[in-house]
Amino acid sequence: MLPKIPLGDGVEMLVDWIEDYFGWLLDGISGGLKFLVDGFQDILLLIPAPVFIVLAAILVYFMTRRDLKVTLLTALGLLLIWDLQLWDLAILTFALVISATLLALAIAIPLGILSATNEQIHAVLRVGLDFMQTMPSFVYLIPAVIFFGLGNVPGIIATVIFAMPPAMRLTNLGIRQVPTELIEVADAFGTTPAQKLIKVQLPVALPTIMAGVNQCIMLALSMTVIASMIGAAGLGLEVLKGIQRVDVGSGFEAGLAIVIIAIILDRITQNLLPNKTSP
Template identity: 65%
Template sequence: MVLPELPIGETVESGVYWLNDNFGFLMDIFSEFIDMLISGFKDILLFLPPVVFIFIVTVFVYLVSRRDLKLAAGAAIGFLLIENMDLWKLSMETIALVLSSGLVALLIGIPTGILAAKNETVFHVVKPALDFMQTMPSFVYLIPAVIFFGLGNVPGLVATIVFAMPPAIRLTNLGIRQVPVELSEVANAFGTTSLQKLFKVELPVALPTIMAGVNQCIMLSLSMVVIAAMIGARGLGYQVLVGIQRVNIGQGFEAGLAIVIIAILLDRLTQNMTPKK
């Protein structure tokens, strides 16, 4: 070997443990907040009986999808099938994890994308970080999450947030940058402030692109929530993991089918909520 081996792995490991030792109290506060968020969504989703919940969701899908009767009927049939397979509670836990991780990822990702579009320095700092986040294998995120937060839903959700955030940042940045220069010039000519131009001109024009980022963020959240079952995250992902461990084809297939139903519904909903260009 020409060059001596660089202690990259040992350095990263030491840095992770240093953060845990010196900022563990902040991790505990964040963990409590995330746990409350997950529990809140889960309690809301499990509050109503399945039949009532399915009826409300069907009506909601019908209205949001611009009265798409096929999509509404598909949502009703899909959730009835989930209830029939006795996977209702696990499915609601999975949806709660997806909603929690997606919400936090978007609350961080969209403002970061706006800032990156407005400031070239921030963009050049964020871009390589996003490249790193998107090319790093998803399983690697589980290791520091376990060190910081132990086992359970919280570390799974934290790993999911990090994994799902990049598309929201990238597409928000892209949408703001693609706003026609003429519109910005007209806004400036009318004497608008930076915030007025952002909320009344740039965000409305960039909304279709931003919503594409929202869609990708939610889809990645769902895929990572399943992987996070390896570190104790509950829901359908845990059911799939148990099916693999026991070589139970039927159990794994039913849980996988429920995940597919939820994924298709969330994908179609976010697509229909996107304004047409």
């Protein structure tokens, strides 16, 4: 019988080494993310729910190019969440999702651009993305808990890792699909690589990039219930409590609130796509 490879012991040594030498960095990241989420939540909770619903409906109306159907559904959905007395939890979930999405996009879009312009980087990132997208979502919770403990911060970290791949892949795809004729014209006019990227490639690739943004938001929302297993608060935790207590009513209400938020964000991002309308 072959001797067992001490893989687990090696991982434990690596974790201890990271905590010993980079604990200050992990603490800084944890503090920054906590400040970000708490700031979003405090600002949103300062607005009374009825005022927030009216402002959200007005914002959606103009962001979706005056789509009355989406605006009405947004207002009715938010009113239902308020009526179910889940408003504070919904605001916290919204703050967590927005924080995770912003972080994921801040990492994914630049890496997607680099991947589209450099084949060596693309080859490395493709392997990493394949690994990330085939990994079960529960596995993301392990390193998050090891380095950041329990709470909202590890939930955000796990969500960021889970939500990044589609945005990165679609950014890369959008830039690669820019017609070669446009690239040749830009080169003929003597544009610099930065000018070509900003004025030609990104505008043409924007619909594909926005599709990646949409998928990133949806994946972040889908992670809310899973992240609640490591202490992430919000509607996901309420769903988890409903499962643990076999409380079908409260679990269903919290799940419905998550679905409403997902539909609202999905419709908004779909209507933001250039020259596209939501189905």
